[in-house]
Amino acid sequence: xxxxxxxxxxxxxxxxxxxxxxxxxxxxxxxxxxxxxxxxxxxxxxxxxxxxxxxxxxxxxxxxxxxxxxxxxxxxxxxxxxxxxxxxxxxxxxxxxxxxxxxxxxxxxxxxxxxxxxxxxxxxxxxxxxxxxxxxxxxxxxxxxxxxxxxxxxxxxxxxxxxxxxxxxxxxxxxxxxxxxxxxxxxxxxxxxxxxxxxxxxxxxxxxxxxxxxxxxxxxxxxxxxxxxxxxxxxxxxxxxxxxxxxxxxxxxxxxxxxxxxxxxxxxxxxxxxxxxxxxxxxxxxxxxxxxxxxxxxxxxxxxxxxxxxxxxxxxxxxxxxxxxxxxxxxxxxxxxxxxxxxxxxxxxxxxxxxxxxxxxxxxxxxxxxxxxxxxxxxxxxxxxxxxxxxxxxxxxxx
Amino acid sequence: xxxxxxxxxxxxxxxxxxxxxxxxxxxxxxxxxxxxxxxxxxxxxxxxxxxxxxxxxxxxxxxxxxxxxxxxxxxxxxxxxxxxxxxxxxxxxxxxxxxxxxxxxxxxxxxxxxxxxxxxxxxxxxxxxxxxxxxxxxxxxxxxxxxxxxxxxxxxxxxxxxxxxxxxxxxxxxxxxxxxxxxxxxxxxxxxxxxxxxxxxxxxxxxxxxxxxxxxxxxxxxxxxxxxxxxxxxxxxxxxxxxxxxxxxxxxxxxxxxxxxxxxxxxxxxxxxxxxxxxxxxxxxxxxxxxxxxxxxxxxxxxxxxxxxxxxxxxxxxxxxxxxxxxxxxxxxxxxxxxxxxxxxxxxxxxxxxxxxxxxxxxxxxxxxxxxxxxxxxxxxxxx
Numbered sequence: 001x002x003x004x005x006x007x008x009x010x011x012x013x014x015x016x017x018x019x020x021x022x023x024x025x026x027x028x029x030x031x032x033x034x035x036x037x038x039x040x041x042x043x044x045x046x047x048x049x050x051x052x053x054x055x056x057x058x059x060x061x062x063x064x065x066x067x068x069x070x071x072x073x074x075x076x077x078x079x080x081x082x083x084x085x086x087x088x089x090x091x092x093x094x095x096x097x098x099x100x101x102x103x104x105x106x107x108x109x110x111x112x113x114x115x116x117x118x119x120x121x122x123x124x125x126x127x128x129x130x131x132x133x134x135x136x137x138x139x140x141x142x143x144x145x146x147x148x149x150x151x152x153x154x155x156x157x158x159x160x161x162x163x164x165x166x167x168x169x170x171x172x173x174x175x176x177x178x179x180x181x182x183x184x185x186x187x188x189x190x191x192x193x194x195x196x197x198x199x200x201x202x203x204x205x206x207x208x209x210x211x212x213x214x215x216x217x218x219x220x221x222x223x224x225x226x227x228x229x230x231x232x233x234x235x236x237x238x239x240x241x242x243x244x245x246x247x248x249x250x251x252x253x254x255x256x257x258x259x260x261x262x263x264x265x266x267x268x269x270x271x272x273x274x275x276x277x278x279x280x281x282x283x284x285x286x287x288x289x290x291x292x293x294x295x296x297x298x299x300x301x302x303x304x305x306x307x308x309x310x311x312x313x314x315x316x317x318x319x320x321x322x323x324x325x326x327x328x329x330x331x332x333x334x335x336x337x338x339x340x341x342x343x344x345x346x347x348x349x350x351x352x353x354x355x356x357x358x359x360x361x362x363x364x365x366x367x368x369x370x371x372x373x374x375x376x377x378x379x380x381x382x383x384x385x386x387x388x389x390x391x392x393x394x395x396x397x398x399x
Numbered sequence: 400x401x402x403x404x405x406x407x408x409x410x411x412x413x414x415x416x417x418x419x420x421x422x423x424x425x426x427x428x429x430x431x432x433x434x435x436x437x438x439x440x441x442x443x444x445x446x447x448x449x450x451x452x453x454x455x456x457x458x459x460x461x462x463x464x465x466x467x468x469x470x471x472x473x474x475x476x477x478x479x480x481x482x483x484x485x486x487x488x489x490x491x492x493x494x495x496x497x498x499x500x501x502x503x504x505x506x507x508x509x510x511x512x513x514x515x516x517x518x519x520x521x522x523x524x525x526x527x528x529x530x531x532x533x534x535x536x537x538x539x540x541x542x543x544x545x546x547x548x549x550x551x552x553x554x555x556x557x558x559x560x561x562x563x564x565x566x567x568x569x570x571x572x573x574x575x576x577x578x579x580x581x582x583x584x585x586x587x588x589x590x591x592x593x594x595x596x597x598x599x600x601x602x603x604x605x606x607x608x609x610x611x612x613x614x615x616x617x618x619x620x621x622x623x624x625x626x627x628x629x630x631x632x633x634x635x636x637x638x639x640x641x642x643x644x645x646x647x648x649x650x651x652x653x654x655x656x657x658x659x660x661x662x663x664x665x666x667x668x669x670x671x672x673x674x675x676x677x678x679x680x681x682x683x684x685x686x687x688x689x690x691x692x693x694x695x696x697x698x699x700x701x702x703x704x705x706x707x708x709x710x711x712x713x714x715x716x717x718x719x720x721x722x723x724x725x726x727x728x729x730x731x732x733x734x735x736x737x738x739x740x741x742x743x744x745x746x747x748x749x750x751x752x753x754x755x756x757x758x759x760x761x762x763x764x765x766x767x768x769x770x771x772x773x774x775x776x777x778x779x780x781x782x783x
Contacts, residue, residue: 140763153749
């Protein structure tokens, strides 16, 4: 008996040791500790090397350089800026420019993309084919090439300022950009803005009331029409009431250039056009896939219930398609925003280009790359949070 | 017996009648596909007007008014611009592309050594074609040769060694660099993306966190900032005396960037695999890697082939961004050559872009068509 007990003892211990090796939990912990140790070692080595290299190059680390004088000019700026401004201000100009081109680009690309996506589904063969050609061409070409195409291929091949192309509304187009009349607002224009704000608030309240009434009584209300009337009508009424205090500063052809008016620079124009055209091709595919994914039975059921024509699209198909469209659409919006960094190739002063100039002047590589990462990540996160909220509102509520 | 006499029942089938003439043929097609409703008529007329406005001018510019041969800018410039063409004529300057074709393909690679990239291209094509044909045998050996052996052989062939003169990477350029970058990026990003996706789905918190942070940060920032990072920060990270080749830095940047996107695509596939497959593999006693390699990944990858190819296409297009950090890929070398005073005419830039765009388009369109073919080929009919 004693011998047996002795014998059975030894296998137990070896079993314990081997079970520790085979235990998934223990192995998991081991692998994680190993990974963490390697990561820490890697980060530590990189930090040490960086500190050493920075000391060798005599570059002080830290964000103090943002208060220094920038010393470079920026062509297009939404806030007051000159070469005596600080690096920090230059950076803000860059951020605003990035946001500007991203927002305008997103709006244009969405409109264009939805139109082309719907056109691809058209029963009309010619329209569907044209849309398909558009999509297949733009999806398979690098966006940078599209930007260059507009910038160096089209806009710089436009006539010179003296032979500007005349467009309607006293606008001119030449190789220095698009010259538009600049609105000059007189006194009391703030009243118009106030009317606009009132119009928007009234529309929101009206929409809520209309929805509640429809839920209660089933009677629909012309929310869109009345809303448009409120948002557009109120400011127009206010504008007329205070005597239309608006005049235009028209561009005038001078000897060598146009003076007056406001200029859309070629850099902005080529970036904006390229981003819109390129992203529209992707949005078109998303829209097409979304609409195709709505089962045919939905349309048939709507027809059987007596819903007709455009109402089927508006009330039945589109809301269901939007659910499928929104998540990939979000990533296209983010792609457009990130692709706006290609501005650096044509010299449009977005945050990437401004940062690049600062990097060349100060050599603060680590800080500037960190700023880039933080800015783009925060734009991405903000958009993602907003679109997720929107998506949650649109999502199917299963009962 | 009497039933046989029922003469009014036909014993043989009648031939099907042809469809009414207004339901078939070109006229029916035109009526239903082009002029079905008044709205359609308007749209068709508008589309025809658009085509009539654009296409003749385009064909004129691309082919009829284009200059096909010449030795310098005078061939493509009008008289007023100092050339030989009549004033007002504007057409593509294909002579420019012809004169610079070698550069567009190989960059500034020495002329005497250009047989080396050509040889690499031939080897690549010989290995790639059987790889793409599903029925071709020896897939394993083929993959080994294509993805492991070929890169090393090409490296020595292109950069020199073993008696071949050394050619520095700054001299590489053109389509060659575009293809090297994308091939390397594709070869690295797929396995790395799979590992990252598995890491993100892992139940080990540390590994999961690392993967999530890596994927989300890379996906949140533009490729240019990754390339800038690779070109200005990588030298800072290295100890004294270590230098990285510029091409290698771009390769690392592009591959890391693509692998984050790849990881998300693969994760989509992993999430679409029913839980029963995981449990089934576990109950057979397979280890984690066996389970993934034999059961999960083959199904998951098959599901996301379109996404993977889209990432490849994106990667191929994104390689054009290396021209911003001063490398001369196809787009970079086209842009560089436009500043050649010997060829500067108003149509030179646009000709260069049309050419580069066509080459990029050819590759990307080819990839997307191949992926559509693979999707059909691998479709086992299990789709719900």
